[in-house]
Structures are given as C-alpha cells and as structure tokens.
Amino acid sequence: MYGYRNRKVEERYEWKEYADDGNYIINPRNQWFHNWLLKVLLERATAYCAELSIREFGEPRIMELQIANKGGFSLPAFMSYLDLDHYQRNANSGVLGRYVDARVMDLHQIYEQPAAQVPGMQLADTVSGSFLRAVDIKRFGNCDTTYARNLGRSMCKHPTLRRAPHRRICDFGVMAWPRPLWKAGLDPQQLEIFRHFGYDENWLVRPGPNSAGR
Numbered sequence: 224m225y226g227y228r229n230r231k232v233e234e235r236y237e238w239k240e241y242a243d244d245g246n247y248i249i250n251p252r253n254q255w256f257h258n259w260l261l262k263v264l265l266e267r268a269t270a271y272c273a274e275l276s277i278r279e280f281g282e283p284r285i286m287e288l289q290i291a292n293k294g295g296f297s298l299p300a301f302m303s304y305l306d307l308d309h310y311q312r313n314a315n316s317g318v319l320g321r322y323v324d325a326r327v328m329d330l331h332q333i334y335e336q337p338a339a340q341v342p343g344m345q346l347a348d349t350v351s352g353s354f355l356r357a358v359d360i361k362r363f364g365n366c367d368t369t370y371a372r373n374l375g376r377s378m379c380k381h382p383t384l385r386r387a388p389h390r391r392i393c394d395f396g397v398m399a400w401p402r403p404l405w406k407a408g409l410d411p412q413q414l415e416i417f418r419h420f421g422y423d424e425n426w427l428v429r430p431g432p433n434s435a436g437r
Contacts, residue, residue, distance in 0.1 A: 254297060258304040261290075262323060265305075267379060267395055269324035274382035276327065283326035291338040302330050350374060354397075357416040358409075366412040372419060393421035405429040 269286065276284035290298065305323060312322035338344040353370035360366050379396035393399075399417050401407055403426040414427045 254300055255304075257296065258301050261301065262304065262308060263398065265323045265328070266321050267398075269327050270382055271379050272327045273324045283324075285329045285332055286327045288328075288333045289336045289341060289344065290333065291341075291344050292335040293338070296335075298333065298335050302333065305330065354416065358413045360410050360413055366410075366415065368416045368419060371416050375420070378420070391421060393417070396420070399426065403427075 265288070272286045273283045276282065290296070290301075305328070308317070308323050309325055311317040312325065336344070338348070353374060356363060357366055357368040357371040375392070378392045380391045381395040397417065397420040399422060404414070404417060404422065405426065405428055418427060
C-alpha cells in the first residue's frame with residue numbers, strides 16, 4: 224500500500240471543524256482506509272460465496288458477515304460505505320471497477336463480535352499472521368514462507384479464471400498492492416510468497432532500461 228492515495232475518498236471522509244469566526248480546518252477521518260480494505264476483501268469474499276452457492280444450491284445465498292469488535296471501528300459508517308459501493312456499482316463509477324456482489328450481501332446480516340469468542344476470527348488471525356511472517360522482514364529479520372505456503376490448498380481461487388495456471392490465486396485469494404508490486408521496492412525475500420502464488424516477474428521486478436519492446 225506504500226504511496227497509494229485515493230483523494231476522492233479522502234475528501235469524502237473528512238470533518239470540517241469550524242471556529243467562531245467561520246473559518247474551518249480539515250480533519251480527515253482515518254477510518255476510510257480500514258473500510259476500503261474491508262471492501263476489497265468483501266469483493267472477493269462475495270464473489271466466492273456467490274459462485275459457491277450457485278454451484279451447490281442453484282442460486283446465490285446470503286452470506287453472514289462477522290467483524291471483530293475492536294476500538295476505532297464504526298459499523299454504521301462501514302454500512303454507509305457499502306451503500307456507496309452499491310450506488311457506484313449501479314452507476315459504474317467506481318475507481319477500480321470492482322464491486323461487492325450484492326446478490327449475497329444483506330446489511331442486516333453484518334454483525335460485530337468479540338474476536339476471542341468466535342473461532343473463525345481466531346483462524347483469520349492465524350492466516351494473516353502466516354502472511355505477516357512471509358513478508359515482514361523488518362520485524363523478523365528474514366521471511367519464512369512456510370506457513371503461508373501451507374495455506375495454498377485453502378486459498379480462494381478466482382471463480383472465472385480457475386484454469387489459468389498463473390491467475391488462479393494471485394490477485395484474488397492473494398492480492399498485492401501497489402500495482403505492479405515492484406513499485407513498493409521490496410526486498411527479494413519479500414517477493415517470494417507472491418511469486419509462489421502466481422505473480423509473474425513483470426509484477427515483481429522493475430523493468431530495466433533495455434526492457435522496452437520485450
């Protein structure tokens with residue numbers, strides 16, 4: 224996510240704090256970034272659930288969404304964000320051109336739960352920790368991809384690109400940002416897990432001065 228900005232979102236999610244003389248200062252709200260990350264995750268989760276329920280039941284079925292109850296998160300604000308996504312989908316006006324699949328999404332089926340009481344949330348911590356260990360070289364001194372690689376059989380595959388060998392998991396079950404990933408200037412060790420899940424060298428390695436036309 225290094226260097227990425229979406230000024231439209233930043234301008235929308237801000238407070239204008241007015242002084243007595245009528246002047247104001249802009250105080251951005253940081254929650255938009257968390258909401259955006261959740262929406263990116265939901266784009267893939269709803270696509271997966273829609274494809275799975277159609278295959279198993281012949282129709283899309285509503286999914287239940289449980290979000291860990293932690294400080295700083297506002298469920299009403301996130302639901303408003305999803306309303307905006309639905310509007311942008313109908314108008315085809317989203318910045319990235321991908322949206323939450325409304326066929327399996329019901330705002331009444333979104334709940335906050337204490338993470339310690341929901342096994343699925345604890346499993347999510349395990350998954351995220353596995354990828355953290357694979358890429359956070361500053362914290363651990365080296366990258367160990369063992370745990371993330373072991374999740375390969377369970378990684379979500381793109382529902383319409385299942386037979387494409389290099390597009391099964393990458394950019395869906397595993398999503399890299401910025402695009403292409405070489406813009407982040409990562410250490411070669413940090414790239415290994417993305418290479419394992421199908422990202423090709425054009426995404427991972429900055430083009431050289433003599434690469435034009437190849």
